[in-house]
Amino acid sequence: MNEQATTTWPEGKRCAVLISVLFDDGMDAATAAPDLLQRSKSFSVWKYGATRGVERLCRTFASFDIAASWFAPGQVAEEHPGLLKSVAGAGHDLESHGWAFERHDRMLASQSVDLLKRSRETLGELSGKAATGFRLPAGNWPQGFDQSLLEAGYGWSASLNGDDVPYLHPSRLVEIPVHVELEDRPYFQFNFTPAFPKGQSRIPSYDGVLHNWIAEFDAYRRFGLCYVLQLRPEWTGTPGRISIVEDLLAHIRGFDDVWIATGAMIADWHRKNGVAPPLTHPLHVFDAYLQEQQSHG
Template structure:
């Protein structure tokens, strides 16, 4: 029986060494658009059905297609307006199916990190060798189409195995978004001993969780984003915090939802001392300036483990 993931130790928020972001910023702020590709009739997975209704799942498939046809353009225009470079959680099949989207993001110097190949194919039931091959293929596809190997990973449809983080670290990754345990980056323990970190990625502010799971109306979602920022901005003056808004182009970019999202972005970017950045830049800064001090503090507070 396992009591926890084994990747990190308990580390109380109060009393940690302060994170100092570039320019003296209180908050490192990033937006993570999930740009995904879903198959209409994917291979069956023994642990999870891809769609909640019988095949062909035309409603679910077509609204996601709407995201890549229409919603992406809306969100990209909005992020351009507020000087935000997206950090794309990418289903790498998009490189084949919609290379024009990849090109538009490259032109804007957006980050690409791996979200697997298809968002309708899960890690559940894979052998370690199969998962390694999937992760490696996704990384090599991004590098081939963008010229840069991805630094980050988010498991497809949040499907994990006990080996997911170990495999990505072994293949040269720097950070994961697959843990939702903190408002600051934290060092992680992986079996190969690589220096590897968790970068905060908020499920609570994820638009799919807000709209589909929690049934929150757009105006309330926008206010949640502002309230989260206010708290992290206040605490960040003393500690250095991270705020992430994970989005999906078929959710936040629907016409009736976009205004609330824009109001929240306008509010956040109107504040001084906010580092508008990417997941990679957060991970690289943390690894270069704070990782070792944080790890020493964790070990000291846990009896030198």
């Protein structure tokens, strides 16, 4: 079966590309393995991003004239205000990755909204403009969480999967779906002692990673989809791995029918031009499951 594009993009562009950066400064690792905080050598692996990786990614994006969407927890923004001000000053958007890597599926909706507002305000003070996007830091998507995000002032999320083009929640919050094969962490996250992640099956061939990302882009362009790359300064901000990003961006820039945009731009476009997904869409799977359980309960 020959898949046909189902989404239109501005100015007749064939596909959309969002370059995103997740800057957690080790908070993600410490949440998953708290003992890393007591191991300065191991934890320094994750702290490398603030030391070198952020600046190196910014230089690379500038050389390709690309504005990215940077997701950071509010607490990280408080710890690195100068660094994130420089990111925003370079023309990038600062978006929320929660407050301190909390799990919103384990708290009351009112607590979620308070933390979401706090993160948004902190990032807005640094960048000079309000954050509109959100990336779920940890845990599962709570039922009705789109309403909490809207109440806190957000307009879009890049947290869920289930598609390869943006879609609308019932509340009209825009979801820009992400996929693990377009992240750097599954390829490069590694620490020898203690083993983190367990099994240590990481650090593949750089050529292999670049091949994967280019193959995905070529397919997204072929079918008219929304390609979302997710980078972390500690993993692809190194002297060697930045060449993967450079080669990928050079490949993408080789096509004049690609819309390279921030998450906010893509969300605004889809909010005006998109339609609500059908009831068979993966977005509705969990709600259908809950209704089925309630009917049998």
